Amino acid sequence: MSTPDRMLIERLRTARVVACLGHETPDADCLGSAGGLALGLRAMGKEARLLMPGGVARKLDFLLGIGDLRRETEAAALAGCDLAAICDTAKEKRVNGPGGYAALQHLPIVNIDHHATNSGYGTQAWIDATRSSASEMVFEVLQALDAPIDARLATLIYAGIFSDTQGFSLSNTTPRSLEVAAELARRGARVSEVCERLDRSVSCDEFALLRVIYANTQLSEDGALAWSSASYAEITGAGCNADTIDDQVEVPRSIEGIRVAVRMNFRGEGGLSILALAEQFGGGGHHAAAGARQRGELREIVTRVLGAAREFLRTR
Numbered sequence: 001m002s003t004p005d006r007m008l009i010e011r012l013r014t015a016r017v018v019a020c021l022g023h024e025t026p027d028a029d030c031l032g033s034a035g036g037l038a039l040g041l042r043a044m045g046k047e048a049r050l051l052m053p054g055g056v057a058r059k060l061d062f063l064l065g066i067g068d069l070r071r072e073t074e075a076a077a078l079a080g081c082d083l084a085a086i087c088d089t090a091k092e093k094r095v096n097g098p099g100g101y102a103a104l105q106h107l108p109i110v111n112i113d114h115h116a117t118n119s120g121y122g123t124q125a126w127i128d129a130t131r132s133s134a135s136e137m138v139f140e141v142l143q144a145l146d147a148p149i150d151a152r153l154a155t156l157i158y159a160g161i162f163s164d165t166q167g168f169s170l171s172n173t174t175p176r177s178l179e180v181a182a183e184l185a186r187r188g189a190r191v192s193e194v195c196e197r198l199d200r201s202v203s204c205d206e207f208a209l210l211r212v213i214y215a216n217t218q219l220s221e222d223g224a225l226a227w228s229s230a231s232y233a234e235i236t237g238a239g240c241n242a243d244t245i246d247d248q249v250e251v252p253r254s255i256e257g258i259r260v261a262v263r264m265n266f267r268g269e270g271g272l273s274i275l276a277l278a279e280q281f282g283g284g285g286h287h288a289a290a291g292a293r294q295r296g297e298l299r300e301i302v303t304r305v306l307g308a309a310r311e312f313l314r315t316r
């Protein structure tokens, strides 16, 4: 396990106006790390802007509310910035900012991430794949900076760790992640509210979508492979959109005996890494949880992905 690079800390310490960014379709760790960093830098007396065009899932909106964070969506928000800090984002092409990564080229860039597939882009990168989440890493960055960490900030970072470890249940739940979580709870993180909002409640629309996912779940003859799909019409018919799609892959994954779950969100069970499988489809992520995007006809994509998943399982 590594600690934040001194040069990276100095970059942040000496910056005056910082653009904080994350990845497209932001999840709780993205909001927790980029949003938490922005709050911490503000508490140090700096100006920090959260650049985040595109939507945030309704379920995660409360995190912006807790942090009183406004999403900046226009390129004008980059004017006057002297540093860009990108969190939880493995690839330049997934950077979620107006004009993407290219628009940041006039700035020094710090890259804080826990994805094994991170290319190490930027002026100063701290990549540690043994960390539970980018939020855990931002906590250590803020500690190195002696930034004041209040209850709001603690809640954002706690939510990022909670979400990426699926409520401290995945194999990335390390002693360190639990220690950081305990420290955040001590500082007033709203532990039960985070769990209630992230795990224990679904909107009526999401509930309707889950019915579709359950109904469409199929199981291979040997019981090692489970998959489900939802067409665009089924997603919009449930009152949902692309921002709502993420955790539904947990439905097929939860079947006993499953080793691989597929929804172009891949999950490996029992320590099986499915990263290579996601990469076959141009995707990426983590060993236990990865994703990919494909354009085309749904049935044809399902056939292609299942073929690759079967072959993948045969070789493991």
Ligand SMILES: [Mn+2]
Pocket: 029, 030, 088, 114, 133, 134, 164
């Ligand atoms: Mn993450």
